[in-house]
Amino acid sequence: MYKENEEKVLRNNNKKLKDDFIEFLVEQQSTDIQKEILRNIIECEGEDEKTVKILIELMKKRKK
Amino acid sequence: MIEYKSKLVEYDKVSTKPYPSSDELNCIDNAVLIEGPNDFGKSILLHCIALSAYGLDFYKEDPKKINEELKKKLDWLIDPEMEFSKIEYNLIVTYNRGGDEINFTCNKSLDSSEFDRKLNDNRLIFNNFKKDFNLIYDIPSNPTKRLEELLVESEVKLNDIHNIVDNFNNYLTEINSLLDEDPKEKLKNYEKVLINLKENKETAEKKYGNVQEERATLKKYQVIKELDACSHSLKEKYPKFNEVKKELSSLKGAKVKKSRSKSVIRKFYVNSENYNEELFDHLEDIGINTEKAIEKELAKFKKLDMANDIQNNEGKGYYSIIYEIEMCCNQLQTEVVNPEINQNVEFLITLKEVIDKRPDVIDNDDIGPDIKIFLETIDKYLTQHADSEFQENFDNIFDVINKIKTNITDGVEAYSNLSKDENLTESESNYESLSAKYDALDIRIKALEKDEKKWAAELKKLEKDMDTETFKTVVRHKYGDAAKLSLKDFSEHLHSLDARTRSARKSFHDIEIKVDAQEKLIEELQNAKRPKFSADKDIITNILDELNSIIFNTGNQFKTYFKSLSSSNSAVENDKEEKFRQSLFRYISTKTPTINHAGNDYEVELIDPIKKTITTKDGRTIDFQSFGTGRSQSASLLNRINSLDPKKKNIVLFDEIAHMDNKSLQPIKDRLKELYENGTIFIAILVQKADEIKVQSLLT
Numbered sequence: 001m002y003k004e005n006e007e008k009v010l011r012n013n014n015k016k017l018k019d020d021f022i023e024f025l026v027e028q029q030s031t032d033i034q035k036e037i038l039r040n041i042i043e044c045e046g047e048d049e050k051t052v053k054i055l056i057e058l059m060k061k062r063k064k
Numbered sequence: 065m066i067e068y069k070s071k072l073v074e075y076d077k078v079s080t081k082p083y084p085s086s087d088e089l090n091c092i093d094n095a096v097l098i099e100g101p102n103d104f105g106k107s108i109l110l111h112c113i114a115l116s117a118y119g120l121d122f123y124k125e126d127p128k129k130i131n132e133e134l135k136k137k138l139d140w141l142i143d144p145e146m147e148f149s150k151i152e153y154n155l156i157v158t159y160n161r162g163g164d165e166i167n168f169t170c171n172k173s174l175d176s177s178e179f180d181r182k183l184n185d186n187r188l189i190f191n192n193f194k195k196d197f198n199l200i201y202d203i204p205s206n207p208t209k210r211l212e213e214l215l216v217e218s219e220v221k222l223n224d225i226h227n228i229v230d231n232f233n234n235y236l237t238e239i240n241s242l243l244d245e246d247p248k249e250k251l252k253n254y255e256k257v258l259i260n261l262k263e264n265k266e267t268a269e270k271k272y273g274n275v276q277e278e279r280a281t282l283k284k285y286q287v288i289k290e291l292d293a294c295s296h297s298l299k300e301k302y303p304k305f306n307e308v309k310k311e312l313s314s315l316k317g318a319k320v321k322k323s324r325s326k327s328v329i330r331k332f333y334v335n336s337e338n339y340n341e342e343l344f345d346h347l348e349d350i351g352i353n354t355e356k357a358i359e360k361e362l363a364k365f366k367k368l369d370m371a372n373d374i375q376n377n378e379g380k381g382y383y384s385i386i387y388e389i390e391m392c393c394n395q396l397q398t399e400v401v402n403p404e405i406n407q408n409v410e411f412l413i414t415l416k417e418v419i420d421k422r423p424d425v426i427d428n429d430d431i432g433p434d435i436k437i438f439l440e441t442i443d444k445y446l447t448q449h450a451d452s453e454f455q456e457n458f459d460n461i462f463d464v465i466n467k468i469k470t471n472i473t474d475g476v477e478a479y480s481n482l483s484k485d486e487n488l489t490e491s492e493s494n495y496e497s498l499s500a501k502y503d504a505l506d507i508r509i510k511a512l513e514k515d516e517k518k519w520a521a522e523l524k525k526l527e528k529d530m531d532t533e534t535f536k537t538v539v540r541h542k543y544g545d546a547a548k549l550s551l552k553d554f555s556e557h558l559h560s561l562d563a564r565t566r567s568a569r570k571s572f573h574d575i576e577i578k579v580d581a582q583e584k585l586i587e588e589l590q591n592a593k594r595p596k597f598s599a600d601k602d603i604i605t606n607i608l609d610e611l612n613s614i615i616f617n618t619g620n621q622f623k624t625y626f627k628s629l630s631s632s633n634s635a636v637e638n639d640k641e642e643k644f645r646q647s648l649f650r651y652i653s654t655k656t657p658t659i660n661h662a663g664n665d666y667e668v669e670l671i672d673p674i675k676k677t678i679t680t681k682d683g684r685t686i687d688f689q690s691f692g693t694g695r696s697q698s699a700s701l702l703n704r705i706n707s708l709d710p711k712k713k714n715i716v717l718f719d720e721i722a723h724m725d726n727k728s729l730q731p732i733k734d735r736l737k738e739l740y741e742n743g744t745i746f747i748a749i750l751v752q753k754a755d756e757i758k759v760q761s762l763l764t
Contacts, residue, residue, distance in 0.1 A: 021225075028622070029613075029617060034613055034614050045228050048235040051232060052604070055607050056603050059603045
């Protein structure tokens with residue numbers, strides 16, 4: 001049964017098990033941009049300057 | 065491979081009893097199932113491994129990792145105050161899977177609560193250990209309990225993520241606050257201020273130039289005006305003077321004697337000259353000298369033989385002329401001056417004079433503009449009621465008329481005294497009076513001539529650089545109002561211009577200093593270094609706005625939702641909370657996609673911790689209560705194993721895995737083996753109570 005569980009988990013979320021909750025929380029945000037911002041902040045945890053750069057680029061692309 | 069030896073020493077206050085570890089446990093595989101009776105030492109092995117792997121530190125960070133009951137036992141084993149039992153042990157774990165070769169050792173002596181831990185011969189601290197290792201030390205329970213625990217874990221994860229976002233928000237807020245100090249942003253504002261200052265400077269310079277020019281021009285014009293006035297006055301006085309001179313020479317034979325009345329008469333003529341001149345000026349100022357009645361009286365005055373009138377007619381002719389002029393002025397005043405409006409005008413003129421004396425107030429940047437508007441309003445009122453300005457002139461006229469009347473009385477009395485003087489003959493008396501008149505005129509004419517000479521010299525100097533007639537035309541055109549003023553008012557106007565020039569010069573210099581200071585500041589800012597992300601200030605502000613919403617969600621909003629869930633409150637506040645719950649339940653459901661119930665596996669559709677039911681994909685609804693303990697343990701263990709962090713070496717210790725038959729246990733064994741082989745598991749030990757001792761490797 002473990003194989004089935006594992007495969008289903010991966011198939012359903014297409015992410016590592018650890019990231020499931022993040023995906024859940026990201027989806028709870030009101031707008032797409034908020035979802036993207038939250039995802040990037042978590043993914044780049046501990047690299048604040050890099051996160052800022054990514055988010056700036058994100059906002060610029062969104063404006064275009 | 066796990067090599068292990070331990071000794072538990074118990075003391076009951078009578079004797080000490082050592083419990084060494086069983087030989088069967090001295091050397092075991094990294095993944096094993098251990099079965100045995102009580103006192104076999106299987107739990108002590110798990111305790112030693114958990115203590116070595118920083119079990120108590122992991123517990124402090126996340127209590128879910130160590131079962132509460134097991135944690136108490138770990139505390140008991142290493143409590144330095146505990147004199148009844150002590151433990152010593154040596155542990156060596158070797159590992160060679162997934163490309164990693166690891167040698168982990170931990171030794172503890174009996175009388176010390178310290179652990180000597182080494183990883184590949186290097187000393188260890190918890191912070192380094194937890195980066196690469198993870199520990200789970202648990203007693204498996206009902207899988208539905210695990211589902212409820214998932215809710216708690218989710219809340220912990222939410223807090224973790226909220227903290228991450230919050231920390232990032234603090235970082236970005238700090239950056240944003242530095243951007244407020246961005247020299248380039250400041251520069252924009254400073255340059256705007258500089259533009260305004262320069263405009264103000266230009267205006268102030270222009271104002272200063274204008275007032276300076278007006279002052280200089282009118283100062284020159286004053287020379288012409290004074291000279292004209294002197295010449296005009298002399299022109300009037302010379303014929304009178306000659307007439308008196310001629311008459312005086314006809315009486316040349318008269319005896320010149322000293323008389324006390326002579327000085328009074330002399331004073332009368334001096335006063336008369338001055339007062340008459342003053343009166344005519346005032347009448348001219350308001351243009352009533354051409355009023356028929358007044359014109360008639362002035363004509364009479366020109367023909368009046370004043371000396372004869374005072375001497376022989378008690379001054380009645382002179383008095384009558386003055387009286388008629390006074391009556392006419394009274395009549396005109398009544399016609400043109402409204403007493404109420406006049407009162408206002410008087411007040412406003414006084415107020416305006418007070419303000420005019422304070423040019424610093426008028427040029428003040430803050431209240432100056434308002435004061436100017438106020439003065440303009442006053443001027444408008446005064447223009448509307450310009451007639452009321454006559455009041456002051458009328459007052460001056462009445463003042464001088466009163467002085468003339470007194471002078472006439474004094475003159476008549478002096479003549480009377482002179483004629484009564486027995487020592488004087490009539491011709492002597494006449495000579496005396498004419499002589500006094502002559503002296504008065506002489507003094508006045510000499511003074512005027514002196515002034516005329518002075519002003520003429522001044523004009524000569526001016527004429528070197530300009531043509532007088534052209535200059536007069538220019539002044540009358542450019543400063544018409546000032547040019548029309550009487551000499552006295554013109555002089556006051558010049559004083560006012562002096563004050564205004566000083567004030568305008570000060571304002572101009574003040575602004576000049578401000579402009580210089582601002583330019584220096586701008587220069588400094590142009591050379592200042594800009595902070596990070598200066599070019600994207602607006603975007604950062606937008607990100608911060610979005611972050612506020614996210615933080616509100618991950619903070620207050622979702623925490624409230626979790627609180628409501630943990631209190632099993634079935635009611636939701638709104639659609640958003642309902643949506644959140646359904647998403648959370650689906651997330652929990654994905655953690656256990658398949659569940660075994662009554663020997664059958666079901667694909668899970670939705671787990672509802674509020675209703676405490678599991679809905680399966682084939683439409684069944686199973687109550688939490690109906691799960692058997694053996695199957696539920698199996699599902700729970702699998703669930704825990706499937707949730708392990710694949711990036712770390714996991715140490716998994718499960719005690720008392722009771723109620724599981726082989727069918728339930730086999731998938732767990734298989735999964736542990738697989739995770740060991742792929743490098744996710746470092747140690748995995750399952751302990752089950754049994755009558756027979758059996759140590760079964762999961763790796764074979």
